[in-house]
Amino acid sequence: MTAELGHFALILALIVAALQTLIPAVGWAKRWEGWMGFAGPAALAQFLVTGLSFMALLRAFMTSDFSLALVVENSHSAKPMLYKIAGTWGNHEGSMLLWLLILALFGAAAAVFGGGLPLRLKALVLSVQGSIGLAFAAFILFTSNPFTRLANPPFDGGDLNPLLQDPGLAFHPPFLYLGYVGLSMAFSFAIAALIEGKVDAAWARWVRPWTLAAWIFLTIGIALGSWWAYYELGWGGFWFWDPVENASFMPWLIAGALLHSAIVAEKREALKSWTILLAILAFGFSLLGTFIVRSGVITSVHAFASDPTRGVAILVLLAFFVGGGLTLYAARAGSMQAKGVFGLVSRESALVVNNVLLAVSCFIVFLGTLWPLFAEIVLGRTLSVGAPFFNAAFVPIFLALAVILPLGSILAWKRGNLSRAGKDMAPALILGVALGGLAFAMLTGRSALGALGVAIGAFVLFGALTDLWLRAGRTPRRLLRLPRADWGRGLAHGGLGVTILGIAVLSAGTLEDIRVMQEGEVMEIGAYEVTLASVSEGQGPNYLTTMADMELRRGDRLVATLHPEKRFYPVAGMPTTEAGIDSGLFRDVYLVLGDPQEGGGWAVRAYVKPFAGWIWGGAILMALGGLVSLTDRRLRIAAGARRTAPPAGVPAE
Known part of the structure; x- marks a missing residue:
């Protein structure tokens, strides 16, 4: 009976998602406040019914209900309880239901915490979010139903993939999904802004915490996956440039670019159309990751499924949402005129370079991941793209980004002083070069590239500390009074430096x-x-x-x-x-x-x-920095939204 209840709740989620999509959109078009106000309750209801469906599936795994085909294929009565629970999402059908649950969770969070949003914008955002939920609920029901019963249940199941029976893999997928799906909120805000034809500083403030939350979860999920590969697979590496690893890395890179671009949109009202484009692409890469993991077009030890039919269905969803979003962007982006003007040497310019390098890095990973598939389909050739390509093409671009990061963080807005910034960063640069030389000497000259990585990682780390010191006015007692956003940025940038340093030393000195x-x-x-x-x-x-x-x-x-x-x-x-x-x-x-x-x-x-250990320690610092920044920005956004929110019934145009 529990499985039937879960199946019914999933059907109800489909209906609620359809209502959440249509009623607020019609209300927006007709300027009917009551219909627009329906978006919030609908989002909460969507989360409740989807949660009920997921709990029914979870109970089936915990109680070893072998009348469900999914439980038979992915569980066993002798399996420890932790892995029975993990088995709920350690497969295609269950993982897609978790995907839908997290999507509904973000929609419900927007309904609860979005009280300061203008009613018209909130209605559009939740309508777009509902449309994504509608599409994936239909996908699950018609192609990946997790509640399929067996006429003759077996005595026991076939067990979960042994590689997934590990604490790291029990927590790794949920964090990744929180990151993947969290980017849907940035997408919904972007589409809503395109429909309204308005992107301003307030929009950038609203979209940043959702993107930051998604980036934090992606950082944790990627780190957990890397740590699992290190200690579980027995090969001693932490990153293999596997297609599924790349599938999570690409949206992480684009989300990082989106965060920095949104800063310029908020502070200077510039890069508005670029920020919208990044929001669409970030969610697009999340959907691409979903396609790679489940289509079977690319072989990976991490893949959940190898069903081309379901892969085609996901590809259709990818084309609909991303293609539709890009079409709308092409039609409306020209109306988003930038207001801020800035010089060639300025923090804005540094953030533009940051965005370009992150986007190029993502494109390199995208090309290396999908080129074998393209070569096989179009050229009829079987090719393999591995670590040598990524190390040669990706690493120099990312190291260049790391070099620019500390210097750009201390440049002034609008017009900066490069010589002054260089003078302030000189101690960090000297320390970085000194540590790089020490590393080269200790490695007995085996790897100049490893020493360079140590120098750059140390420069990023000491540069983050220098940034905090300068913002405190070179006064120790003022450090604790700095805004949490400054501390968050320092922790995140410093964590990146620690990770780069760890990778460089490990790669050269093993x-x-x-x-x-x-x-x-x-x-x-x-x-x-x-x-x-x-x-x-x-x-x-x-x-x-x-x-x-x-x-x-x-x-x-x-x-x-x-x-x-x-x-x-x-x-x-x-x-x-x-x-x-x-x-x-x-x-x-x-x-x-x-x-x-x-x-x-x-x-x-x-x-x-x-x-x-410095590799994952740096990732922890990055995630912690994002969390510290998130707490600060939530308070500021809530206060700012209450001050700027228009009266009821007044269109936000």
Whole structure:
């Protein structure tokens, strides 16, 4: 009965989304306040009924209801409860229902927290948001129904993909979806502004917190996915330029450009049409990611589905929303005249360069991700685009962006003084160059590129600290009085510097050794000794394990005993690798147990990875910086909106 209730709630969500789309739009066209006011309650109702549908599916997974085909395909009674819950979204149908739930959540949040929005703009925004919900509710019901019953339920299920049975993957997809779907609010604001023909500083203030929230969630989701790949897949890397990794990275880059562009639109009323375009493209790349993950056109270990029919349906949705948005943009963007005038050397110009470099970086990732598909369809050739292309094409552009970031953040609005800004940033630059030289010396000259990355990462980090120091008037006691937005920007920019520094040191300084080891044998790697003490067989909740006990020593001191594993999941018939990692502030020691060898012994891989944790520590700082900024901007936006909101019935034109 619970499944039928969930199915009925999903049908009701479709109906409510249709009403949310049509009634406020008609009210806007007719200037009927009551009809426009319907948008808020409809958005709340959409969230409630979609939430009811999702909870019904969640209960089916938690109770192992094998009368549902989806539960049979993605769960098992012996699976730990955390992974039963994660199984709800660890598949195509369930993940799309979560997608719809988060979409409804953002619409409901706009209805609750958008009290300061002009009634006409709010009605249009929620109408556009409702249309997206309508499209995806129909997509789920007609192509991906998660509540399909089986006539003859089996005794047990087929289990969740073993690679997804990990805490990192339990939380990684929801955060990514919060980011993907959060960008729908920026899209809805952009379409509403195009329909009204008005983009001003108030619009930019309203759209920024939604974009910032989406960017924060994307940052956390990408970091969790990278961390999972690092410790779960057993290959020791943190980024593979996999198509699904790229699918989340592209909207992150465009959302970053949108945030910086909206600053110019808010402060100087410039770049308005460009900001609108970025809002449309950001959501477009989110939909593109949804298509890549589910269409099966590109192979990936992260893919949820490989159904071309459903992929075509998502492609139609992508064409409708993004194509329709770009068509409307082409028709109306010319009416959005920029008012702000600024010099070549100014913060506005720096932000324009920032936007261009982020957009070019995104285009490079887009080209490298989809070029193999284009080559196969159009040219009839099978090509592979991997890390060498991305490292050669993307990394220089992004490093150039990082160099400009600290300098641009301290330039004055409208007309800046480049020599003064350079003088203020000179200490940060000197420190960065010094650390780069130190890194080159410690790496014994192995990698000039690694030393350059250290120099740039340190420059970005010290530049963020310099920015805070200058904004405090070079007075320590005024640092705590700075607005949270300034602290948020400093944390986010500093976090980017920390991540760049970590990637540079790890890429250039990793030590690796692969060999066959007998029990009791010792391997030396760097300053450490690794002893394969023993290998034993065992059993987990729903898997068999071969686990090694490996002692890590430095000199005569026992640093840690690590337990790398090879697991086998009998139901799914799949193996996984669990690395043994001893993490420290300045290095990780990473051990992987391989297969037994014919002549006796075990294949063992050992790595010493310097500054590995700094990669994810920087991501945490970036997300924290966004969160600090978000708290400040919400207060300011709410106050500003109340002051500027027009009286009821007065059109916001």
